[in-house]
Amino acid sequence: MDSSTASILTEVFFETLGYWYIIIPTIFLGLIVGGIPGFSAANTIIILMPLTLALDLQSGLVFMISLYCAARMGAGIPAILVNIPGTAGAAATPLDGYPMAKQGKGQQALAISFVASCIGGLLTTIIALAAMPILARVGFYMHSVEMIVVMLFGISLIASIAAQDMVKGLIAGFLGLMIGSIGTDVVYATPRGTFGFLELYDGVPLIPALVGLFAVSEAFVIIEKRVIVNHDGEPKAPNWGDTFEGVKIALSRWVHIVWTSIIGLVIGVIPGAGASIASFVAYQQSRSFSKTPEKYGTGHPEGLIAPESANNGVTSGTLVPLLVLGIPGGATAAIMLVVMQFHGVSFGPSLFENQPTVGYGMFMAMAVSYVFMFLTILPLSRYMSHVTTIPTIYLAPMIISFTLVGGFVPREYMFDMYLALAFGVLGYIARRTGYHVAAILIGVILGPLLEKYFLWSLKKSDGDIMVLFSSTLGNILWVAFALSIILPMVFSMRRKRKLEVPAE
């Protein structure tokens, strides 16, 4: 980095700090829209488009970026406290976040999540800034064959979730994959398994599936208890101790935050891949290489850190192809593209030569937002965690009403509310009879993507299945995938052997 770039970055950093009056209110707005299923940074920016276009370019960018980052972090809050991921990107967060909340460690879990999100987001922003030219090329190398392996990294989480009862776990996962296959196929648009509903031709919409499987079914389950926190979980009075404990736990696992956020950054750079894939892959990899994989799913801090730092790593990753190549990495980035084009900004490598304050300014806005988020949101964790002590007779109906209507928002079909209700019934049956709803959801989210890349590969190779092993990068990824499955087994066997030795 030469001295002129450094001086531009310093100048832009201080200039962005001056927008605190936009960033702080936007952070709170982002937390709200991120926390409610059906709302997201993308559709909030669309709703507020007239405002965004009326602002000057720099203010508009700061607003959009802050909203994007805050919504990503906000999605994890209900995921931890009430087992309802605000977006698909937070679908892996409740796997360990919610058990912590049930144990009365909601405040600690929120603090861990905030620290992991902020450090993950901040770190990946810096890496993205430094390694932009290299990262921008990642998208060129990732074709359908390579993406199949990336999807398999995420889908293999089903097997981990299924560890307690493999047969039931696999039934849940493959049922999810079948549900994810509903809709037209990507090559000839042949409708499949739609029950005659036109609304399902585009596939199963994610938000109603998320709302039903997690929120509605959870609401029907929690009414058995007076409050969410378990009887032995002892809800505590607000105290700073738990927040500091959470911060300490997260900081002591900084290496974990670093490598899982880098997974998010790399996946975020790939156009079309997103936070949901990143969080599932990060969770699975974190579990695979953990010394205590058996603790995952029971309220293990590392199981919470992995998806949260990964999905915040995605935010900076999606900016790279947008700024360097003019290819948006996700829905929010696509809307940012529209707003920036309205203001006459042209994308591509020339952006950093012609308008460096805009190019670098977006990354600086992201960095500053994460710093402000850390300072403003972390202290609130002690109050937010009290959601878990609200009597369920009030909480359950509120969850149902606000999340069901959230299922309606993305497409405005009444059908989607009925669909969310149907998924709610499925989720309730699954929870009561020992099937994991997260395994079903992984299938619903990743199944269609896997099929899409698989079909594209086969189509390009005239049906030759060996195309899956035709690229160097793909083969490296296959080896990495095989190692990620085999090595944890080897480690586990070694650990068991070590434990057996003293017993002998």
Add this chain to the structure above:
Amino acid sequence: MSSEHHKPPRQIGGELVIPILSVGFTIYFFMTIWNSPWTAQVSTFMIGGILLLVCAIFFIRCAIWLSRGEGTLGFGNLFTMDDFRTGRIGLLLTTVGYVALIDTLGFTLTTFLFLAVSMLILARGKNAVFITMISAAMALTGWAVFIWAFDARFPRGWFETTMKAVLANG
């Protein structure tokens, strides 16, 4: 060992619901793609085939449990009379009502009615005044934030239309 003998038999009937639904859905799915191009079939036949296989393994496992007397075809893990006592059935019915009525009555009014009725069912009629107030406050907050402030695409009815006219005319 003795605790093993006193363990209540496994309620296999409830556990079979999802595999049976899965088999039914997979067969239906296969029927819809039987005459389709191979692109529509290849991955779903693979996924569905594995699902059918895993379900078959589960059915065999259940049959073994049943033959050994380790389980029954009961649905106790899925549905009990407690579901009436806790208000779960009532909540389910009000939820169905909420989805059915929201298109006609609009978000605010339906949410108020749903919250009030379902909370009263779960609270067994206690704290009616508090519940009515909190339901009204939640529904009005939802309207103010999502419909009035953000103009979100929520279902609209009489209340929203009236408020829009009132606000437009000062």
